[in-house]
Amino acid sequence: MNETSNKSQMAIIFFTVFLYLVGFGVVIPILPILSKNFGATATQTGLLLSVYSAMQFLFSPFWGRLSDRLGRRPILLFCLACEGLSYLLFAWARTLEWLFVARILAGFFGASISTASAYISDITPKNQRSKGMALIGVAFGLGFVVGPALGGLLAVWGRHINSAPHFDTSFSFCWVAVLCFANFLFGIKYLKESLSEKSESAEKKKRFSVMWHYLNVKTVGPLMTVFLLSSLAMSGMEATLILFMGEKFGWDVKQVSFGFAYIGVIIIFTQGFLVRRLLPKWGERKVLRLGILLLALGIAGIAFSNNLALMCLTMTVLSLGNGLANPSTLGSISLLTDQKEQGVAMGVTQSMASLGRIIGPALGGLLYQHISITSPFLTSGLLALIGFMIVISIYRSIPEHARVG
Structure with a gap:
């Protein structure tokens, strides 16, 4: 692919990842509404977050691996279409059981986000790889901005249109489904195949043996562990921040939606502007070290935020940390992995993140309910600090391909 073609393909992948995160983020602020409409317990509403990530972890x-064999394009398009259908099912579900079925399907097809990461690996040279991964981070951040804000606003709008039970959530998810189908049609016309040489090297390896293999690879394994810990820390914070802000500052669905949107704006700024300027000066290792440290300090700082000004500061710090750490970690893993196994490596890495999002909400909710409202944030901060210590221990083996001069 030439440079112009690469840019157009990057734009399509950017929008695809963005839609995945919009679909995930929409759920976060309306979980209390779901709890009220369906009579779900706090544990059950938390599991609606966890089950999505459980499917991503498994698949x-x-x-x-399938995209390494069949190509990136067919996998991305198929999963986009099915993702849209899963959101329609979620919109029309009228029992808690069907909500879980819809989220399981959404998580299964949303697991193809690893294919999007592999697509970026295919079309970017080594010295641009971490910058390419930063674009996926921007799409994550933008989806995180639009998702919660859209979820809250559509739910409020839907309630104004019709106050009947379930209409507000159905209204929100029908819009997400429309976005998925629109991107599917866009991809059919414009998305080109990125994989020049299909591989069957990982075909015969079983899922968990593949994961175990990569976790035991020098430098790559520890970096995947860091990615797991940062995901665990972030998801534990996300799942309990809604409860914390409601109890501490009296926030409702609309305010929480915009609070999450603020986090996303900072992540977008960091990954879309700051990372792309710091990487050529510092390289992956220094950016990663700073990012994971800021993440630890920011999340732990929530526990000590007694006013909104201090809360805004800690949210800014943790968002900067997340924005710096994630693309540096993904880029480093990609650089240390054979070109023919990019799809598998990115799949395992995203599985680590999904594992964190499975455990994080459950652990955060348990700590919040049985210990204290600040304990989830202190625990998450500690987990991120452990990630920082791992980075220090492998510091000299982390690549610096993005560094210039």
């Missing part, structure tokens, strides 16, 4: 390597 990210599957989609990554």
Whole structure:
């Protein structure tokens, strides 16, 4: 692919990842509404977040491996269409059981986000790889901005249109489904195949043996562990921040939606502007070290935020940390992995993140309910600090391909 073609393909992948995160983020602020409409307990509403990530954890390597064999384009398009259908099912579900079925399907097809990461690996040279991964981070951040804000606003709008039970949530998810189908049609016309040489090297390896293999690879394994810990820390914070802000500052669905949107704006700024300027000066290792440290300090700082000004500061710090750490970690893993196994490697890495999002909400809710409202944030901060210590221990083996001069 030439440079112009690469840019157009990057734009399509950017929008695809953005839509995945919009679909995930929409759920976060309306969980209390779901709890009220369906009579779900706090544990059950938390599991609606966890089950999505559980499916991503189990099936990210599957989609990554399949894309190594069949190509990135067919996998991405198929999963986009099915993702749209899962949101329609969620919109029309009228029992808690069907909500879980819809989220399981959304997580299964959303696991193909690893294929999007592999697509970026295919079309970017080594010295641009981490910058390419930063674009996926921007799409994550933008989806995180639009998703919660859209979820809250559509739910409020839907309630104004019709106050009947379930209409507000159905209204929100029908719009997400429309976005998925629109991107599917866009991809059919414009998305080109990125994989020049299809591989069957990982075909015969079983899912967990593949994961175990990569976790034991020098430098790559520890970096995947860091990615797991940062995901665990962030998801534990996300799941309990809604409860914390409601109890501490009296926030409702609309305010929480915009609070999450603020986090996303900072992540977008960091990954879309700051990372792309710091990487050529510092390289992956220094950016990663700073990012994971800021993440630890920001999340732990929530526990000590007694006013909105201090809360805004800690949210800014943790968002900067997340924005710096994630693309540096993904880029480094990609650089240390054979070109023919990019899909599998990205699939395993996203599985680590999904594992964090499975455990994080459950752990955060347990700590919040049984210990204290600040304990989830202190624990998450500690987990991120452990990630920082791992980075220090492998510091000299982390690549610096993005550094110029």
